[in-house]
Amino acid sequence: MFQSDSLHLTTQLFVTSFLQCEGGSKHHPFGQGLQGVSLPENISPLNIIQMPVSTLTNDANDSGAPICLTRPSEASDELAAFEQLAQVVSKGLLSLRYSDPEADGMIVVDGVSFELQSLSCSIVKGKEAFSVRLYSETGATKVEIPAADIRGRDPKTGEMLSKDSRAKDSQSSSSTADSMVTVTKATEAATLTRSSPPKTGKKDITTIPINVERKGKYGYAVEWEDGATIIYTLQALGKAAAAISTK
Amino acid sequence: MAGKVVTQLVKGTDWGDLDVLVLDLPPGTGDVQLAICQELQLSGAVAVTTPSKLATEDTRKGIEMFTSLGVPTIAVVENMSYFMVRVVARSLQWLVSI
Numbered sequence: 001m002f003q004s005d006s007l008h009l010t011t012q013l014f015v016t017s018f019l020q021c022e023g024g025s026k027h028h029p030f031g032q033g034l035q036g037v038s039l040p041e042n043i044s045p046l047n048i049i050q051m052p053v054s055t056l057t058n059d060a061n062d063s064g065a066p067i068c069l070t071r072p073s074e075a076s077d078e079l080a081a082f083e084q085l086a087q088v089v090s091k092g093l094l095s096l097r098y099s100d101p102e103a104d105g106m107i108v109v110d111g112v113s114f115e116l117q118s119l120s121c122s123i124v125k126g127k128e129a130f131s132v133r134l135y136s137e138t139g140a141t142k143v144e145i146p147a148a149d150i151r152g153r154d155p156k157t158g159e160m161l162s163k164d165s166r167a168k169d170s171q172s173s174s175s176t177a178d179s180m181v182t183v184t185k186a187t188e189a190a191t192l193t194r195s196s197p198p199k200t201g202k203k204d205i206t207t208i209p210i211n212v213e214r215k216g217k218y219g220y221a222v223e224w225e226d227g228a229t230i231i232y233t234l235q236a237l238g239k240a241a242a243a244i245s246t247k
Numbered sequence: 248m249a250g251k252v253v254t255q256l257v258k259g260t261d262w263g264d265l266d267v268l269v270l271d272l273p274p275g276t277g278d279v280q281l282a283i284c285q286e287l288q289l290s291g292a293v294a295v296t297t298p299s300k301l302a303t304e305d306t307r308k309g310i311e312m313f314t315s316l317g318v319p320t321i322a323v324v325e326n327m328s329y330f331m332v333r334v335v336a337r338s339l340q341w342l343v344s345i
Contacts, residue, residue: 033325
């Protein structure tokens, strides 16, 4: 390409072209990797599979014949690493599928424990409320939560917010990866309505949900009439359901 | 933009009756990863990295992000982790044959 543009190629640089060897042993030319990296307490110890720098693997990639299928006898280290990876992943997936559901969190509603991952949420037609359904191996329950109750809670923890922090949230435009709360900027009219008490006869548009959508294993995104979209964790919705059911 | 394209690909494709769907994602913690975690209920993640400090720091952030979104990291593959020298030689060409 460069030559076709009349640009002369002066030098070719081959990165990691060769290794200076001190003797027959195991070298870590790029450092110790993840072995010394500290992780938060909520993350389980990592299953680290170390793949060696390998001319055999490189040749297999170039030829298009996967080393796991050709299985050359001199590639014992490489094949052992691939085998370890297959075992760890298959064991991990089976463990996640059939392990104790409490690992994903439980919520107690009316004295019965329900799995948080079973929670489903929808808008009740004709009402400013959410219908939250929870399931367990022995039964199910449905709780109707006023939309104003949900809007008044911390989207991550489910704790009730103070009025000051609610007003601050409604007027801000932020997206934080930590709390996974996305608040899009409300319209000017909505902000005005939010910052001042609703007039008689007019609905508070900050408590009218217009759409709700599941977001992976994390929670539900609620789109509000005032233009804000907030993702509530399953824990927050479960906590709201538990609080309503005990009232 | 990238997130929307990925969402369209994932949700607009008739995948048929699958046992496992493996998604090979681009590096980092960008829109694609976030969109995938929010649009799908992933069973778990396998992180792939190299031993360099920059790569491991990115990997750590990725694992934390996936964990916060409810996706456990099943394994971490560390490519180019080590080089086993089986013969005593002054230098070895290890990746490129010219």
